[in-house]
Amino acid sequence: MSSAPAPVALAEILARGDVWRGDALAGLSEAAIPSGHPELDAELPGGGWPRGNLTEFLVDRNGLGEMSLLLPALARLSGDGGWLALVAPPWQPHAPAWAAAGLAPERLVVVRAGRQVAWCLEQLLASGGFAGVLAWPEAGINARSLRRLQVAAEGRPVFAGLWRSTAAAVAPSPAPLRIALSAGADGLSVCILKRRGRPASQPLALEVARPGRNKRVVAGPVFSVVAAGSAAPAPAV
Amino acid sequence: MLPLEALPLRQPSSAVAARGRILACDPAAVVAGVEPGHRLSTALGLQPGLRVCERDPAREAKALENLACWAGRFTPTLALAPPDALLLEIGGCLRLFGGAPAIVDAVLAGCAGQAYSVDWAVAPTPLGARWLARTGAGIMADTPARLHAALAALPCAAPSWPDEIVVRLESFGLRCLGDLARLPAAGLRRRIGNGPVDDLLRARGELPDPQRAFVFPASFAAGLELPSRVEHAEALAFAGQRLCAALAGWLHARQLLARACTLHLTHDDGTHSAVNLRLGEPGADEGRFLRLLREHLSHLRLAAPVEALRLTADEVVARPGASASLFDRPAAGEGAAACLERLRARLGENAVHTLGLRADYRPECATSGHDPLADLPEKSPSTATFAAPRPLWLLREPQALAEQAGRPCWHGPLQFVTRSERLESGWWDEGEAEAAGDLRRDYCVARNRYGQWAWIFRDARGWFLHGLFA
Numbered sequence: 001m002s003s004a005p006a007p008v009a010l011a012e013i014l015a016r017g018d019v020w021r022g023d024a025l026a027g028l029s030e031a032a033i034p035s036g037h038p039e040l041d042a043e044l045p046g047g048g049w050p051r052g053n054l055t056e057f058l059v060d061r062n063g064l065g066e067m068s069l070l071l072p073a074l075a076r077l078s079g080d081g082g083w084l085a086l087v088a089p090p091w092q093p094h095a096p097a098w099a100a101a102g103l104a105p106e107r108l109v110v111v112r113a114g115r116q117v118a119w120c121l122e123q124l125l126a127s128g129g130f131a132g133v134l135a136w137p138e139a140g141i142n143a144r145s146l147r148r149l150q151v152a153a154e155g156r157p158v159f160a161g162l163w164r165s166t167a168a169a170v171a172p173s174p175a176p177l178r179i180a181l182s183a184g185a186d187g188l189s190v191c192i193l194k195r196r197g198r199p200a201s202q203p204l205a206l207e208v209a210r211p212g213r214n215k216r217v218v219a220g221p222v223f224s225v226v227a228a229g230s231a232a233p234a235p236a237v
Numbered sequence: 238m239l240p241l242e243a244l245p246l247r248q249p250s251s252a253v254a255a256r257g258r259i260l261a262c263d264p265a266a267v268v269a270g271v272e273p274g275h276r277l278s279t280a281l282g283l284q285p286g287l288r289v290c291e292r293d294p295a296r297e298a299k300a301l302e303n304l305a306c307w308a309g310r311f312t313p314t315l316a317l318a319p320p321d322a323l324l325l326e327i328g329g330c331l332r333l334f335g336g337a338p339a340i341v342d343a344v345l346a347g348c349a350g351q352a353y354s355v356d357w358a359v360a361p362t363p364l365g366a367r368w369l370a371r372t373g374a375g376i377m378a379d380t381p382a383r384l385h386a387a388l389a390a391l392p393c394a395a396p397s398w399p400d401e402i403v404v405r406l407e408s409f410g411l412r413c414l415g416d417l418a419r420l421p422a423a424g425l426r427r428r429i430g431n432g433p434v435d436d437l438l439r440a441r442g443e444l445p446d447p448q449r450a451f452v453f454p455a456s457f458a459a460g461l462e463l464p465s466r467v468e469h470a471e472a473l474a475f476a477g478q479r480l481c482a483a484l485a486g487w488l489h490a491r492q493l494l495a496r497a498c499t500l501h502l503t504h505d506d507g508t509h510s511a512v513n514l515r516l517g518e519p520g521a522d523e524g525r526f527l528r529l530l531r532e533h534l535s536h537l538r539l540a541a542p543v544e545a546l547r548l549t550a551d552e553v554v555a556r557p558g559a560s561a562s563l564f565d566r567p568a569a570g571e572g573a574a575a576c577l578e579r580l581r582a583r584l585g586e587n588a589v590h591t592l593g594l595r596a597d598y599r600p601e602c603a604t605s606g607h608d609p610l611a612d613l614p615e616k617s618p619s620t621a622t623f624a625a626p627r628p629l630w631l632l633r634e635p636q637a638l639a640e641q642a643g644r645p646c647w648h649g650p651l652q653f654v655t656r657s658e659r660l661e662s663g664w665w666d667e668g669e670a671e672a673a674g675d676l677r678r679d680y681c682v683a684r685n686r687y688g689q690w691a692w693i694f695r696d697a698r699g700w701f702l703h704g705l706f707a
Contacts, residue, residue: 061648063689067629067707083573091630091705095592095604098629105592109609111580112588120580129573183688210690211626211682211706212655 018196020045025197033159036072037206044177045196049073051157054150054175058166058193062090064183065208069190070161074132075102077159082131085124088113090136118145125152125160132159139165143172150174169193239321240292242353243300251288252280260292294320296462303459305451306483307347309490311340316363316448322370324363324448337379351479360384363448364440368395381442388440389415396440398433405429453490457498457550459483466505466542470534473502473543477530480548485523488553494519496552500530504541512537517578517610519554525575532582577609598662600631600680600703601673625658626682628692628704635701638693645700647691651683654690682706 013019020026025045032048034041041047049055049070059066078084084107086093095105113120117137124133137145141164153160166180178194187207192200240253241261252262252271259275269284280287301317308315311334314326327340334340337359348355358369358376365384368391369376378384391414393406406429411417417425417437426434438444459480467473477500488495496519500512512533514526581589590606597603638645645651657679666672678694680703685691692704 061687061689062630063691063705063707064687065690065707089630091632093592093604094600094628094631094704095594096623097627098592099594100623100627101629105594106607108592109577110590110592110606111584113584114588116584120584123576123580127572127576129576211628 020197023198025195030157033073033076035069036076037069039204040190040206043192043195043200043204049159049161050177051159052154053177054146054153054160054162054173056162056164056168056173056175056178058164058169058178058180059182060166061183064181065188065210066163066181068208068210069181069188069206070134071101071103071209073159077131078103078107080131081107083107083109083129084132085109085111085130085134087111087120087124087133087135088117088137089134117141118149121149121160122152125149125156125158128156128158130158132161134161134163136163139167143174147174150176239297239300239353241290243293243296250284250286251290253292254280254289255292259289262287297321299460303461303479303483304348304351304353306453306457306459306490307351307479307486308344309453309486309488311344313490315451317451318363318367318448322367324366327359337377341377347482351482360387362440362442363446364436365442368440371395371397385418385441389413389418393417396433396436398436402429402433453487457484457487457553458547460545460547462545463543466544468539468542470537470539471531473500473546474527474531474534476546477534477548478527480546481523481526481530484526484548484550485521488521488550488556492556493553494521494556495526495550496554498526498548498550498552501547501549502539502543503545503547504539505544506541508541510540515578517581518572518574520575521556528579529582532579535583574610581610598660599673599676600627600660602663604631625655625680626706628690628706630705630707632703632705635694635703637698638700638702640700645683645693645695647683647685647693647702648689649686651685651691651693654682654684657681657695660694 014021015027018026025043027046030046030051032044032046032050034048035044044050057066074084079102084103086108089110093108093110098108099105111120111124115138117135118141121133121135121137124130141162146162149160149162162175169178169180173194176194176196177192180191180193182189182191184203184205187205189203190206191203239261240255241251241263250263250265250269252266253260254277257277259271259273259277259280261273262271262280266280266284266287269287271280271283271287275283277289280289297320301319301321301323304323305315305317308323308325312325312327312330314329316324316326318324325344327334327337330340331337334343341357341359345355345357356370356373356375358366358372358374358378360366360369360376360378361381361384365378365388369378369387372391372395376387378387393411393413394403395414406417409428411420414437418441422434422438435444439446461476461480463473463476467476480500484495484498487493495516497513497515500514502510502512504510512530514529514533516525516529520526577589587606589609591609593605593607595603595605638647638651640646641650658681659677659679661677662675663673664675667675676696678696680692680694683691683693690706691702692706693700693702695701
């Protein structure tokens with residue numbers, strides 16, 4: 001005679017991070033990192049950027065404010081003394097701007113990973129010593145590597161962000177949170193493609209920090225001749 | 238088995254001989270019927286392909302010392318019992334490891350990891366433990382009563398007394414040590430001498446038996462001859478395991494942490510080379526040494542096959558005290574420093590760096606790379622804050638932009654968002670190699686119709702894209 005399984009309350013099951021009701025958002029076992037945008041926090045499971053899970057950011061054009069979206073959360077992590085890592089960024093980080101955003105440059109590690117992005121990322125996630133890891137994997141990163149990365153991140157208090165192109169949106173991914181970013185009419189348009197919970201209905205329009213005076217477009221700068229000694233001085237526009 | 242296992246160049250079916258008799262042989266030889274004590278001619282008759290080596294006491298002593306270093310992780314009090322025994326005083330560290338069986342398991346696992354086979358016993362007296370260990374039965378006699386019972390069952394040949402004494406005892410009809418213990422000691426002393434009787438009393442704990450404690454060397458250097466010439470660097474990692482284990486044990490026993498160590502390779506053409514292992518954070522963890530060693534070896538090209546290894550600890554620091562936590566904490570991973578040092582070992586020293594600020598107006602020069610594992614300076618002086626915005630990303634090289642109707646274009650015409658900011662600096666390193674030189678640029682922020690925010694500048698040559706406001 002088999003003994004009956006111990007009764008488990010439904011509420012207990014729903015309290016787990018990986019089980020959720022279809023009409024609600026999942027909770028998270030680890031405290032999420034507030035994103036600094038209350039309207040975005042309301043749409044993210046756990047109320048912020050998740051720790052211990054991969055988050056994919058799908059973006060095609062750069063310079064939209066995609067990194068500025070993360071800066072409040074990264075500054076919070078850095079302010080708590082955490083290490084941050086940028087793996088294989090396609091450009092060079094400009095330290096004054098990162099420092100001005102509130103990140104400690106001496107704890108911001110830049111890794112030039114070459115063709116070993118996935119390996120580096122796995123080491124960084126599994127080490128447990130980093131609070132945030134952002135990576136720009138090569139286009140060909142496969143689902144198996146992504147699965148390994150997700151397993152490496154699980155249970156670690158690390159915010160793991162992967163930057164991929166929107167072409168990857170159609171391919172399945174083990175990342176529990178996938179977000180497509182594009183330029184909106186006024187600010188950044190954030191479309192949550194996948195999350196633990198009910199599907200998101202419409203993209204969010206978020207205002208992110210932008211340089212200069214946001215609303216006004218300068219008609220055209222007046223330039224003086226820069227290099228007087230050189231030939232063919234450019235005329236003012 | 239130590240006479241055999243201390244030797245390099247081991248292949249299946251080999252044996253060690255001393256004075257014409259087999260002293261120890263490996264399992265392949267045992268299967269063929271060879272046993273310790275056989276004459277050399279008998280053994281060769283049983284196993285024609287048997288490789289017989291002469292015993293090498295110097296190597297055995299060296300191997301025993303390396304093992305003693307390694308065993309420093311279990312207890313600080315240990316003694317060498319040449320030729321082939323090691324005595325670990327574990328009474329004081331039972332609580333730390335959670336009981337004698339746990340220590341025994343850890344010791345056996347460690348020895349197996351270094352490819353040493355072990356006979357062991359636990360007993361309250363050193364001599365008793367040695368005698369019991371020789372039986373190979375793995376006897377745990379942790380109280381005097383159990384020790385006496387276990388000793389009583391040992392045959393008279395077990396203590397390796399001179400042959401004539403064993404023969405004489407057998408002629409008395411005494412087969413095991415229990416028979417001996419029942420006889421009056423005074424009569425026994427007259428018949429077989431004082432030595433064996435005192436030994437018996439020492440083994441039973443009735444006479445004191447002080448041991449000379451092993452002194453851990455003041456500096457660490459352990460060598461190892463390889464069983465065969467190694468041509469691929471990766472294969473050295475396995476051999477390095479014994480050395481790393483000895484180093485970790487030595488560090489534990491001396492309460493030190495290693496910051497840098499060197500693996501010296503001796504090639505078969507007589508040349509030497511060295512692999513420097515530098516730890517980001519001083520450590521004493523064998524696994525960490527090994528992982529680091531593997532990374533270094535994986536991209537090492539050997540000029541010539543290697544025949545011997547030597548590991549030295551170059552820089553050591555005193556270990557700071559730390560309290561163990563009362564409650565179990567979940568495994569936290571190896572931490573940032575260990576991870577970074579591994580990344581650097583694989584990708585190169587320059588591939589991993591942290592950012593630093595440099596007081597320079599030229600954007601190319603405002604960022605410096607720092608060693609992430611170096612001791613942090615006292616909060617580097619903050620540079621001047623810029624009134625104008627600075628982008629998060631800079632392009633490696635400014636990218637020339639086309640111009641259309643007097644406006645720069647980047648995926649379509651750019652709209653200016655800010656007024657221009659003049660940067661004119663750097664006359665001092667004009668013309669130097671690798672220097673940014675004298676710059677005269679007007680920077681401004683611009684936006685294109687796709688919503689991309691760029692940092693562009695104009696100089697005498699035209700418009701350039703230099704950064705992205707991501």
